[in-house]
Amino acid sequence: MPATDGPSPMRALGWLLLGHLARYRTAKLQDLATATLRDAGGRGTWVVPTLNATIRIRHAGRQALYLRPRQMISRIAASARTGPAVPAQQISVLCPTRDRPAGLYRLLTSMARTAVDPSRIEILCYVDSDDPRLAAYRRLAASRRLRRFARVVLHVGPPVGVPPAWNTLAELATGGYLAMANDDQLYVDHGWDVALDRRVAQVAQDHPDRVACLYFDAGQYPDGGCDFPIVSRDWYATLGYYAPELFQQWQAERWIFDLARRIDRLYPIPGIFVDHLHYQDYKAPFDATYQRHRMTREKSLADQALFIRTAPERARAAELLRRAMTADPARIPGGQPSEGPPMAETIQPVEPPPAHRPAPARTDDTGTRQYILQTARRYYGNLIDAWHYGGRPEEARACADLAVEQGVWEHPLQRAREHVPGLRATPLHDPDDFWFVGYLEEHYPQIRAEIEQVLDRPADPVRPTTDDNALIRRGEWKQAHLFRDGQWQEDVCRHFPAIRAILAQIPEVTTFNPGVITVSRVEPGTHIMPHCGPTNALLRVHLPIRIPPGVWLRVADHTTVWQEGRCLVFDDSFEHEVGHDGTQDRVVLILDTLHPDLGGDHRARLLQRRLTTEEQIIAFLRDGGFTGVAKNGDHIVLQPEPGLRDMIQRYMRATGIDGVELRGDDVIWHRADDKA
Amino acid sequence: MNGRDSGSERYLTQVARTNYSSLIDTWHAAGHTEHARACARLAVAQGVWTHPLQRDRDHLADLTADPLPDPSRFWFVDHLEQRFPEIQAEVRGVLAAPGNPVQPTVEDDWLLQAGSWRQAYLFRDGRWQEETCRHLPVTRAILAEIPEVTTFSPGVILVSRLTPGTRIMPHCGSTNAVLRIHLPITVPSGAWIRVADQTLTWQEGRCLIFDDSFEHEVGHEGTEDRVVLILDIAHPDLDPRHRERLLANRPSPEERILAFLRQRGIAQVSLRDGDVLLTPEPAMADLADRYLTSAGLAGAELDGDQVHWRPAPEPG
Structure with missing residues (x-):
């Protein structure tokens, strides 16, 4: 990128000004703009403001000569237009925004002005908690001009990026149609909401199932493109997400439209123009938010590659949507093929079609049954662990067999506490099934060199673990987590910059990782007793770094030995055990990845680790008889149920104490009379 | 070195009992009686317990295992039954009066599948509970003459009141070293108790003694509250050494608090x-x-x- 050795400021401005002509707006020009913007403190501080001034003038001219007149004409035309009354849809507008309250205000007022009935439209905005203009956003949300909408919700959350923000907003949405929006849009044509109603009514005549994706089209996409999808609630509920979160940038929209094309349910809403005031088209000034989202070409290519690679995923998602669609009488087998790529070859059988499944129990029954199974798995798990720990594998096996007989698990050697049915259950997976294995093995020398360099240094982060202490019968097990809870662990990562950079190229073990990335070191004499991982929804990849003789791994009935630099992929929900009878430490890089058969809900649930954390917290509250938890200064405090509170008070009165503190095995009593 | 090697067999049995108990409780709570029985049978086959219906976590070998010992073996049963009219009158009077100490409790409420219970402890942890006792001076005085249920009680004395519709799921007490006595105060029709494989009804004024380490469950399909005075005694076969240990093990209130904290x-x-x-814990x-x-x-x-979920207040 030409950051330091780029053209002189004057030349740069010259090139950038050429961008006013569409044919000069190339990727190169984008790179130049980005470099110039990043160099804001440098020599060319005046370049961007000057360019932006010309863009503003251009926008003002366009506004006066094109947008305003179009707006007025559309209003007159709409008032003259009559048609059959159609049901009014409840619309949710999902708009992530950053540092641009004015842009958001422009969008929302344009929507309010051009909608026939804003009172059935709800506006949901996601603002980062670290946004410098949060206060302005708050004022905006309270603005009187926006009161015509059903509601305006400002959701303030961590800076998670755009697609997760869309998903968060979708969760909050109550409307029947979810419209993607951005703070650089401008609604121009009057009556867009009624146009949406009409199109929906039209579609409903052919397809009563309400699985549909729409977009506004006023002929601004001569090349057949489309943007800002509007999907039905049924669509969203079926997929379980609004936007895929795996891309670093804008492939999310492309994904949605691709699904719509695959199932032949993409509908333009004609005659409605929504302008996209994007800097790439010289319709908006270059600012820090664009800068933040600006893609480098490498990232863009990586996303492109990821999009292509995820064709099977999209085929699966489309298949889900297809199942939610009712039989289509208009469709004749062998009739006109849809525009999307052929699907038959890419779809893998996932589950039998719904008609062949037993009638589902009522949902609350299912919930209870799940809870019972969950509880039974926990105690069976403890029991079997205890027998293994006590060196009585035959008793462990008897318990596992009974559990299988009682329907707690499907296989006595696969005993995950969280068991997702329908996933291919095989202890060892073929590494060749995973594209990134080749990539990892190619980079093995660098990975190994970096780990070797870090181990046994004074600041070596690979330390004895307390996480899974109970599993070690003897010996020592050291670990360092580079990634966990969906996040890079910065204090470990700073020791492994090269590895981090390599792994960052593999979304399957980072963006899509429901587990950890860990350097694991086991010393001679260690025995990690037979145990099962917590879920069958993830697979474990081992990249062996240092393998001395005498180490082995048993997974279910297979005992294997690692080979340095060759990946091993196994399903750790199967019983596995590790032994080390050699004389030197064994070092392995462990990476978790989602089970490739996983789809829909489970995947989203696993990726949203916060949900699992939330569930852990709620389970703790319920189990302990607490009604709430709160952060009180630096402390986390629990609220007991009234009965529990009375009991504690009674006990404490009886003993004359003011407080008790457990610190490991130590107990500290605070007596009322201590505080004289 | 692994410190758990000594006594590891006992430790293992203990862990197995704990988890088997929880597992069997889970099946019972869910109404899967067959699964519960299958687990109990396997546990017996694995040597965790000796009888599938007696599954106490602290089990002493060599004690007579009889779900329903004969009340006539205990001298104080007569004494209790003779004084029953006074006890009954006082308990009934207290239940009807303001300040009634027999109140809803959350202790052991996981055993309730339906309905509710109210309790008031007159004695626990080796001490009279004065707050309750002052409502029941006559009962206290009568019981004070029976050292087996007071000085040498390894357990509790309480008034237990069950509302109609209550169901207490099948469960086992924690040890076979203690026997439980029920002195029924008010027994409407429709209330029953099952101990091991025998289902019984109470008779007002007639003591019922059972070994609560055997699986037992209670149901109440009547229309009025059932009231029972419950008393614990040490198992008569218990040798003096064990009995002393049992009594010494009566937890102090402090220990109770600690156990409670750790459990929750x-x-x-x-x-x-x-x-x-x-x-909460760290x-x-x-x-x-x-x-x-x-x-x-x-x-x-x-x-x-x-x-x-409550959002945090805006910073600044």
Whole structure:
């Protein structure tokens, strides 16, 4: 990128000004703009403001000569237009925004002005908690001009990026149609909401199932493109997400439209123009938010590659949507093929079609049954662990067999506490099934060199673990987590910059990782007793770094030995055990990845680790008889149920104490009379 | 070196009993009686217990295992039954009076599948519970003459009141070293108890003695409250050494508090301005702290099946 050795400021401005002509707006020009913007403190501080001034003038001219007149004409035309009354849809507008309250205000007022009935439209905005203009956003949300909408919700959350923000907003949405929006849009044509109603009514005549994706089209996409999808609630509920979160940038929209094309349910809403005031088209000034989202070409290519690679995923998602669609009488087998790529070859059988499944129990029954199974798995798990720990594998096996007989698990050697049915259950997976294995093995020398360099240094982060202490019968097990809870662990990562950079190229073990990335070191004499991982929804990849003789791994009935630099992929929900009878430490890089058969809900649930954390917290509250938890200064405090509170008070009165503190095995009593 | 090697067999049995008990309780709570029995049979086959219907976590070998010992073996049964009219009158009077100490409790409420129970302890942890006793002076005086249920009681004396419709699921007491006596005060029709494989009904004024380490369950399909005075005694076969240990093991209130904290995952309790302040154990505190901070939340409240997450106040 030409950051330091780029053209002189004057030349740069010259090139950038050429961008006013569409044919000069190339990727190169984008790179130049980005470099110039990043160099804001440098020599060319005046370049961007000057360019932006010309863009503003251009926008003002366009506004006066094109947008305003179009707006007025559309209003007159709409008032003259009559048609059959159609049901009014409840619309949710999902708009992530950053540092641009004015842009958001422009969008929302344009929507309010051009909608026939804003009172059935709800506006949901996601603002980062670290946004410098949060206060302005708050004022905006309270603005009187926006009161015509059903509601305006400002959701303030961590800076998670755009697609997760869309998903968060979708969760909050109550409307029947979810419209993607951005703070650089401008609604121009009057009556867009009624146009949406009409199109929906039209579609409903052919397809009563309400699985549909729409977009506004006023002929601004001569090349057949489309943007800002509007999907039905049924669509969203079926997929379980609004936007895929795996891309670093804008492939999310492309994904949605691709699904719509695959199932032949993409509908333009004609005659409605929504302008996209994007800097790439010289319709908006270059600012820090664009800068933040600006893609480098490498990232863009990586996303492109990821999009292509995820064709099977999209085929699966489309298949889900297809199942939610009712039989289509208009469709004749062998009739006109849809525009999307052929699907038959890419779809893998996932589950039998719904008609062949037993009638589902009522949902609350299912919930209870799940809870019972969950509880039974926990105690069976403890029991079997205890027998293994006590060196009585035959008793462990008897318990596992009974559990299988009682329907707690499907296989006595696969005993995950969280068991997702329908996933291919095989202890060892073929590494060749995973594209990134080749990539990892190619980079093995660098990975190994970096780990070797870090181990046994004074600041070596690979330390004895307390996480899974109970599993070690003897010996020592050291670990360092580079990634966990969906996040890079910065204090470990700073020791492994090269590895981090390599792994960052593999979304399957980072963006899509429901587990950890860990350097694991086991010393001679260690025995990690037979145990099962917590879920069958993830697979474990081992990249062996240092393998001395005498180490082995048993997974279910297979005992294997690692080979340095060759990946091993196994399903750790199967019983596995590790032994080390050699004389030197064994070092392995462990990476978790989602089970490739996983789809829909489970995947989203696993990726949203916060949900699992939330569930852990709620389970703790319920189990302990607490009604709430709160952060009180630096402390986390629990609220007991009234009965529990009375009991504690009674006990404490009886003993004359003011407080008790457990610190490991130590107990500290605070007596009322201590505080004289 | 592994410190658990000594006594590892006993430790293992203990862990197995604990988890088998929880597992069997889970099946019973879910109404899967067959699964519960299958687990109990396997546990017996594995030597965890000797009888599938006697599954106490602290089990002493060599004690007569009889679900329903003959009451005539115990001298004080006559004494209790003779004084029954006074006890009955006093308990019934208290239940009807204001300040009635027999109140709903959360202790052991996981055993309730339906309905509710109310309890008042006259004696526990080796001590008279004065707050309750002052309502029942006559009963206290009568019981004070029976050292087996007071001085040498390894358990409790309580008034237990069950509302109609209550169902207490099948469960086992924690040890076979203690026998339980029921002196029925008010027994409406429709109330029953099953101990091991025998189902019985109470008779007002007639003591029922059972070994509660055997699986037992209680049902009440009548229309009025059932009231029973419950008393614990040490198993008569218990040798003096064991009995002493059992009595010495009566937890002090402090120990009770500690067990309670550990069981519920609480690291710290304090009273502040009359309110109870609880802090969770470090792992949970850390998890909750990380989660609340990252999600920008101040806390959560449970409301039935719902959970309300409260957003953190705006910084600044």
